[in-house]
Amino acid sequence: MRLRLADADEAVADVRSGSSVLVGGFGLAGQPVELIDALLRTDADDLTIISNNAGNGDTGLALLIAHDRVRKVICSFPRQVDSWHFDAAFRDGRLELEVVPQGTLAERIRAGGAGIGGFFTPTAYGTPLADGKEVRVIDGRGHVFETPIRADAAMIKAHLGDLAGNLVYRKTTRNFGPIMATAAETTIVQVSKVLPVGSLDPEMVVTPGIYTDVIVESA
């Protein structure tokens, strides 16, 4: 798909009810808040959200949950000091939770984007998070089989993008962006500035433009 330059509302218009959405960020660092705000202005609900956390404070992902747009959250760390909207929705039984170790979550997304059908990891072996999963002893060590994650859409935040879709990130906002960009049917990226083609040093590009479908400038 060729890169499309859009505003936030146009960018998220194709995210339908029942979609699965990878949402970048670790807490608020790297969370594409403007894209999530635009998604809130649509009527999409029954969403499955795959993200490291389950919202912080009264912004972004937390609001999506507060407005009952989310059916299920797949994440590593929902419970935080400022996750009151998730906590309330979960305790009321308004949403389903799948807890995945952070490194396993990252690798499942990476596998999804890389065409890998799953992998064995030592993480979670012998713990409740391995319950019901295939296990195998490899080189004397227990491993758990984990499946890839792909989604209908990815919404991520990068620092700079060019009109070829190439992306660079800023500091620890990189987190899930580069892997989520690879694992969705449509990858929607919010950047602080869109640059002309040729502006980014090819040696410094973190996400190559092939993964970017829609780019939104949001200062």
Place this chain on the structure above:
Amino acid sequence: MKPTLDREALARLVAGDIPHGSYVNLGIGQPTQISDFLSPELQITLHTENGMLGMGPAATAEEIDPDLINAGKVAVTELPGAAYFHQADSFAIMRGGHLDIAVMGALQVSAGGDLANWHTGEPDAIPAVGGAMDLAVGARQTWVMMTLFTRSGKPKIVPQCSYPLTGEYCVTRVYSDHAVLLINDGVVTVRELFGISHAELESRLHGVRLSPAARHGRNA
């Protein structure tokens, strides 16, 4: 008898045991304080699982940048030589055995080195694991830093963990206010005691077989 260690003294003790040049991940909470006692001459590089090596101290005032945080979501700084990377790389650094030491807090540690630190197992508790399971099995050495007893006086070193496990057979050392314990093949060796006698420790950690303090060097 040496006095019981307060949190600061304990952090200082752990910092002093980290070998020169190590790559280390300090868990959220009490272990974070260890970084206050790492002198630059030790050339220890801190990893934070949200995607950075070369993490510096907490940011203050105008240094605070919401794009630069640690795993506890606290604003931090970068040191010269720092590097950023995505989550799959960050956890490959752990599972791939590239990190020398992870220091974490714990709810319980078993005599066999099992770690429980992510979930109390209570029915209304919201489970949240983060990177704990990856760290527990990934670092070359997993050290635990905790109080030895709960507020109600129950031991946190136990024959078998009653809380859900984070990882099996992964903890090699426990640094606590009352004792430094080394765990190897199901044997718990007392390295140092603080404000408690060997006999009292043994009676309070019922069911855990303790080897006496080694008389030789600290890095046994």
